[in-house]
Amino acid sequence: MTSTFLHEDKKVPPDEMFERDAPACPRCGHQMSVLRVDTRLSDKGTQSKRDYECQRCGAKHTVKSSSKQIEPISF
Secondary structure, three states: OEEOHHHOOEEOOHHHOOOOOOOEOOOOOOEOEEEEEEEEEEOOEEEEEEEEEOOOOOOEEEEEEEEEOOOOOOO
């Protein structure tokens, strides 16, 4: 994985690829790393699906979340 902070490409070490709110592995308890994020926006709200994998034991886990439509501000 690379970073483009200030137009400087550099490698990100594997121990920094963890997401802050990543779940713990159900098998070994190690913090999981994110594999893929799929977010869908619509008039009905936002739906997100995050796929995680444990670097230690290889277990995979999916977390789904959704939020409702935000009501417009009335003046």
